[in-house]
Structure formats: structure tokens, C-alpha cells
Amino acid sequence: MTTRQDCLALDASDPLARLREQFTLPEGKIYLDGNSLGALPRATPQRVAQVVEQEWGEQLIESWNTAGWIDLPQRIGDKIARLVGTDAGELVVADSTSVNLFKVLSAALTIAKADAPARRVILSERGNFPTDLYIAEGLAKERGCELVLTASPDEIGSHLASSRVAVMMLTQVDYKSGRVHDMAALTRMAHDHGTLALWDLAHSAGALPVALEAAGADFAVGCGYKYLNGGPGAPAFVWAHPRHAERFWQPLSGWMGHAAPFDFTPSYRPAAGIARYLCGTPALLSMAALECGVDSVLAAEPLGGMAALRRKSLALTDLFITLVEARCGDQGLTVITPHEHALRGSQVALAREEGAYRIVQALIARGVVGDFRAPEVLRFGFTPLYTRFIDVWDAVEHLRQVLDSGEWREPRFNRKAAVT
Amino acid sequence: MTTRQDCLALDASDPLARLREQFTLPEGKIYLDGNSLGALPRATPQRVAQVVEQEWGEQLIESWNTAGWIDLPQRIGDKIARLVGTDAGELVVADSTSVNLFKVLSAALTIAKADAPARRVILSERGNFPTDLYIAEGLAKERGCELVLTASPDEIGSHLASSRVAVMMLTQVDYKSGRVHDMAALTRMAHDHGTLALWDLAHSAGALPVALEAAGADFAVGCGYKYLNGGPGAPAFVWAHPRHAERFWQPLSGWMGHAAPFDFTPSYRPAAGIARYLCGTPALLSMAALECGVDSVLAAEPLGGMAALRRKSLALTDLFITLVEARCGDQGLTVITPHEHALRGSQVALAREEGAYRIVQALIARGVVGDFRAPEVLRFGFTPLYTRFIDVWDAVEHLRQVLDSGEWREPRFNRKAAVT
Numbered sequence: 148m149t150t151r152q153d154c155l156a157l158d159a160s161d162p163l164a165r166l167r168e169q170f171t172l173p174e175g176k177i178y179l180d181g182n183s184l185g186a187l188p189r190a191t192p193q194r195v196a197q198v199v200e201q202e203w204g205e206q207l208i209e210s211w212n213t214a215g216w217i218d219l220p221q222r223i224g225d226k227i228a229r230l231v232g233t234d235a236g237e238l239v240v241a242d243s244t245s246v247n248l249f250k251v252l253s254a255a256l257t258i259a260k261a262d263a264p265a266r267r268v269i270l271s272e273r274g275n276f277p278t279d280l281y282i283a284e285g286l287a288k289e290r291g292c293e294l295v296l297t298a299s300p301d302e303i304g305s306h307l308a309s310s311r312v313a314v315m316m317l318t319q320v321d322y323k324s325g326r327v328h329d330m331a332a333l334t335r336m337a338h339d340h341g342t343l344a345l346w347d348l349a350h351s352a353g354a355l356p357v358a359l360e361a362a363g364a365d366f367a368v369g370c371g372y373k374y375l376n377g378g379p380g381a382p383a384f385v386w387a388h389p390r391h392a393e394r395f396w397q398p399l400s401g402w403m404g405h406a407a408p409f410d411f412t413p414s415y416r417p418a419a420g421i422a423r424y425l426c427g428t429p430a431l432l433s434m435a436a437l438e439c440g441v442d443s444v445l446a447a448e449p450l451g452g453m454a455a456l457r458r459k460s461l462a463l464t465d466l467f468i469t470l471v472e473a474r475c476g477d478q479g480l481t482v483i484t485p486h487e488h489a490l491r492g493s494q495v496a497l498a499r500e501e502g503a504y505r506i507v508q509a510l511i512a513r514g515v516v517g518d519f520r521a522p523e524v525l526r527f528g529f530t531p532l533y534t535r536f537i538d539v540w541d542a543v544e545h546l547r548q549v550l551d552s553g554e555w556r557e558p559r560f561n562r563k564a565a566v567t
Numbered sequence: 568m569t570t571r572q573d574c575l576a577l578d579a580s581d582p583l584a585r586l587r588e589q590f591t592l593p594e595g596k597i598y599l600d601g602n603s604l605g606a607l608p609r610a611t612p613q614r615v616a617q618v619v620e621q622e623w624g625e626q627l628i629e630s631w632n633t634a635g636w637i638d639l640p641q642r643i644g645d646k647i648a649r650l651v652g653t654d655a656g657e658l659v660v661a662d663s664t665s666v667n668l669f670k671v672l673s674a675a676l677t678i679a680k681a682d683a684p685a686r687r688v689i690l691s692e693r694g695n696f697p698t699d700l701y702i703a704e705g706l707a708k709e710r711g712c713e714l715v716l717t718a719s720p721d722e723i724g725s726h727l728a729s730s731r732v733a734v735m736m737l738t739q740v741d742y743k744s745g746r747v748h749d750m751a752a753l754t755r756m757a758h759d760h761g762t763l764a765l766w767d768l769a770h771s772a773g774a775l776p777v778a779l780e781a782a783g784a785d786f787a788v789g790c791g792y793k794y795l796n797g798g799p800g801a802p803a804f805v806w807a808h809p810r811h812a813e814r815f816w817q818p819l820s821g822w823m824g825h826a827a828p829f830d831f832t833p834s835y836r837p838a839a840g841i842a843r844y845l846c847g848t849p850a851l852l853s854m855a856a857l858e859c860g861v862d863s864v865l866a867a868e869p870l871g872g873m874a875a876l877r878r879k880s881l882a883l884t885d886l887f888i889t890l891v892e893a894r895c896g897d898q899g900l901t902v903i904t905p906h907e908h909a910l911r912g913s914q915v916a917l918a919r920e921e922g923a924y925r926i927v928q929a930l931i932a933r934g935v936v937g938d939f940r941a942p943e944v945l946r947f948g949f950t951p952l953y954t955r956f957i958d959v960w961d962a963v964e965h966l967r968q969v970l971d972s973g974e975w976r977e978p979r980f981n982r983k984a985a986v987t
Contacts, residue, residue: 243847427663
């Protein structure tokens, strides 16, 4: 059985260990919630201060040119492209994941209407992240389409076989269970049935290797504030396969997506390629922080990049699962994240009959930050850039103590926060 | 004739003069472009650093509750409401102006379709800010509506009388000429003809008193980075009159607009009131900066608020117009901003047969920052919070020298920047 000493040894021999030095991590906390909000890179405060104090404060409006503000959506997009298997120039940073999903799902429905007008179904999973479902629900209403939600991934194939599905819209890594879809296989299956494949990479980008182009995916969106460490509410990203990018406008046809935004012509003329998926003026301070976050992931490239990060991520989650099962096995916890590597994201979720919320609160009180997801799930994210093996050991030890002692039953852990 | 000494005296006796101390303004520059990007409030760097270093860096995900992140869109919205004549709880900060315009124009078209299905026209002006026209063009295409653009404000009445107009979409202050629409009169005229009135307040909020509720307006959007000093790409705001707010979903039905976003239910249930106009996770760093900017405007409240700022703004633009006409009157410049106070925003635009771009560049080289707008317009913004009378005098003196000397004809002023 692995000991605490073994974990220290794993950290000591970990070739990625020094990547942690890129981050400011609060003293006395074990932060296992980077899948909700990534930690702060050390480079970020200074970079944001530079944008605020010099670029905005001193150079003011000239910074659109002199500081390259106008190029940021594409410049950061090119960096993210390296993490998700697309080429530079094919992906841009803009808006929020929800807004970007609206753009690409609209575009996908427009393409489907042109190519296969009889197909009127958006297929997704009942367990998909709610904002994806809400956006799809709104668009389905607007376009007279039907949103069909499967209860289990096993049902996707039979729905696709119905020949009614215009777009299959899936999140590669389930936000709650951490289960991973086989993007290449599902995309192939969708295409075999004449369906477009749209992927949300919220819990994938920066967490595991993604190969959008190799998988032949049609559209993708992703989040900047989870594994990309871009800061709270960081702008999101959007990708359309080059075979689609110029076929249509996306409906949020704002000036930043115009071919010549500063010509101020009254008619819209979409920019070439993915740039037409830009809309309004980007939130520059948040953009600047996102770039630092993306750079913190790219810093792994000389050490093996996403493949190396993935190996460490799986080692961390393997260890967590093994220790939970060995040390808390009699406490009613069920590991709902798949044991199989190919099916596991960079997080582990534990279900329990009752008490999940209070157990999470008791852990937070001890400095172990995971989160709760309804109905009774404890969720722990393992960001290989900064999570150590010793953190895993200590987190499980705290979990064991919280459960063994019954301290989670104390009334103070029962107060619901607005955001859980 | 006013002298430089007179201007110094005007500043010395200006009751609003000390509001300028709120801002970091670059040494040696006369900044007359606050209508494009407001100056940096002194409070902003520290507040942004606090959000980055403490709220994100130390408290991490807990800041959604402990630092009140979740309440920011409404909290800042309540502050902006005081500047545009609406009640607290009726206006929220979210996304960009373009994205918000998509939301309210969609909602307006949906309402019009229900109440007056024969009306299929969106009416706007050919000179409206392009992103507004692009968003309307996209929506018109999507909804099978027609976008009709008037060449002059005088034509608006006859179009409304046609009984074909579903929504009149206007920007209160023209971005180029600075001409102001009479919001109350035009809204009344629109309503008399069964048309909804949607207002873009990009160059109004923080620049002049706005009375959305008193005017009976239906929808409004506005910009955070101009006269609200929120920083580059600051989030925008959106308002729907309470009589409309709950009639329909807006189409960007993301989780932040859900009645209970953290219940993670698969079906969308819109939040009460204007909160349903939120969509994705807000860009927190940019939001925090926006709040400082809005506070810089609210700081005028004890000194007479927007009415006092408006008086100073008109005094500044009166002075600029008078000095330009007196001192540069033989240089082919035409003041295209209305001389009549009721029709003038907080900026002055000058047209010329030729050379506008190069004259602006020559002024920038001398530290006088205005901007160029095609085809041949020099645009100068006067933010009463931080522009002094002496700045106006000095700016006109530089303009006179640039024109008299002919230095603007030097080749170095002919290089086009990407953003102009």
C-alpha cells in the first residue's frame, strides 16, 4: 500500500514538479477545484497591472495598435490551438462559452438545414453541462428544432441511426462524473449517419490531449477559466472546422467579426475564416490574464506537453481512487468516475447516499477545496500543473478523518452558500 | 475673445475640477478620446490587483460567495441605473454591447411578432454605429425581417407612419457627429405608431443625463468603456422595461440567467426580471474595473451629478467650437456637431475636404489625442470628469499650429494604423 512517504518520493522524482512554481497557491490549502477555477499564475498580476497601468493608463486608445490589443483574440487563439489539435488561425478567443456555443450551434443548424433539411434534432445528453442545454433549448425553440437528451452515452448510437439528428452536441468530459467521450469514434459515428459533431471542451482543454482536426470534429467551444487558468470568467474560445468556417455568418455578427471593422461601413461583410466568430469588443483585462493562464499550460511543452500532463493526471487520479477505496472504503463512498484511463478526465467524483454537501464543507474547513454537485456528489479536480502526489495523500487523509470522526454532521457545515 | 488666462480662471472656479483627481492621466497629453476609451481611475489598479491576488489567488473559488462575485452584474447594474434613469434591479451588466443588442433586439422582434405580426421592419439610421447595424442585419436575415436605414433623422417620422415598423433602433448620441436624438419625443412618436423603441446609450451613459423610464423607452443597451471609464472592452449593460422583461426569454439563455443556476437542472427556467438577460460567466477582472469606472462618475453625485456634468460638458464643447471657429476659421474646417445644446453630445466633430487622418496624427504626435473617422472627420471627446478648460484652449492652439504650419502634410503622418 502506498504511504505518505511514497507520495513525497513521487513528487521528488516528478519531471513536471517544477511547473507548480508557476502558480501562487494559498498557504495551508489543498486546492482540488482547478476544474472549476484554475489557480493564479505568478505571471498574471504583473501582466494585468501592465495592461491596466501602462497600456490603458498611459498609452490609452493607442494601445489597440501599439500594444497589439486588436490581435489578442487571434494571438491567444493560436496558443490554445496547440492544446486542442487545430492549426493557428483556426481558433479565436471571444465572449463566454455559452455565447460561443450559441454561435456554433446556430451555424451547425444552418448548415444542416441547407444540407439535410429533414433533420431537425439537436442530440445531447441529459447530464451535459446545463448552460449547454439551456442554449440548445433556446435555439431549438427559435429554429423549430427538437432537443433530444439521452440518459446514457449508450443511447447515442441509436439516436444517430434514426437519421433525424442534425447536430450531436456533446461535452467531451462530463462536468460531474469526469467520464470522457471518445471524440474520434463518436464524431465518426455521427458523420457516418450524416450528423454534425459539436464538442464542448470545457473540461478537456489543458486537462488532456485533444485532437479536434484528427477527430474530424465540426465545431468546438471551450472555457478559459478551468484548466487554462485564465482567471474568473476568463473569455472562452471557439473553433469551426475550416470546411465550415466561411460557409455562413454566425448570427452574432458584431463589428469585431467584420472583414474591416474600422472602415465603419453600414453593411456586414464577415471576416475570412474563424475571425468572423468574433462579435463585440473583447474584455481586455480578462483577455490579458487568460494569456498568462494559457502560457502556464504551454510551459509544459518542453517537458512533453499535454501527453506528459495527461500521464501525471492519470497517476494522480489513480492514486486518489486507490487511496479512497483503501482508506475510506467502509464509508459509503462510490467512485463514479470511470476506472478505465481512456474514460477518465482529470477529476474524480464520489457519490454517497447522503451528506455530500456537508462533507465537502467540512473538507473546505480543513483547507481541502473540492466541490459539491447535486444531488450527492463530491467532486475533486486534479490539475497536473500544480497538484502534487502529497496533496492527494493528504486530501484522502482529511476525507478519512472527516468521515471517521463524523464531524461533517456538525450543523455549521449545513449552511448553503449561494454558489456551491 | 476668450484667452488662455480666462480658461485657467474657468478651471480655478470649476466646482467639478477636483473630480479630475480621481484619474491617472498621462503627463504631457491632452486626452480628448474618452468617448472611445475612458481614462484610468486611480482606484482601478488596486481594485483589480485585489481581485487578482486576493479574491482569485487566495480565496479562489470561494470568492463567488465570499467576495460577492455572483452579485456583481446586478450590483454594478444598480449603479449604472442611477445614471440612465431606471430603478435598481432593472438593469444588469453583461457581455458586450453587440451581444446585448442581439438579446434585446431579439426580444423586441419576438414581442412585435406576438403583438403586431404584420410589422416586419427594423428601422435605424444609416449612420448608426456599424456593430448595431451588423447585429440588426444578422437578426433581420434570421427572422425574415427587413432592416430599413434612414439617411437623415428627419425621415424617421415618415417611416414610422408607414405602420410597418416593429422596432425603432437608435443610438441616442451619434458616434461620429455627436448629434443627440430627443429620446422622449422619438419614443413617443414610435409608440404612437405602434412601434417599440430600443436605444443604444454607448455615447450617452455618463456623458449626459438619460431618463429611460421617463421617456417610456422599451429596451436599452450601453457601453462600459467610454464615459463610464470601465477599461478596454469593459462589459456592457442591458435594460428591458419591466413591462417587457419577463414576457419572453432572450435567446442567449445561458446559465447565469437561470432562476437557479447552481441547481444544475437540465431545463431552462429564466430568472425573474432583468437577470434573465445574463448569459455566461462574467469576465470578473473586467467587471471589477468597470465598477471603479462607474464609481468615478457617481462621485459627481454630491456635486450635482449628471446635470452638473452636463453643464460642464456643454461649456467645454461651447468653448471648443468657439475657439475653433475663431482661431482656425480659415482652415477649411466645418463643425458638424450641432451648435444647439439640446442636439449636442459630449464631443465635437470637425469635417474637412481632405487631410483629416493626417491632421489627427499630427495632433497625436503633439500629445493631443482625438481620433479620426472616415471619410474626413476629426473627432474630439470632452469628458467633463477630467477635461479642463485649459485643455480645450491648448488643444485648439495645437490644431491651429498644425494647420497653419502645414506640418500635417509631412509623410510621417500618413501611415495608417490598424485601428484608427
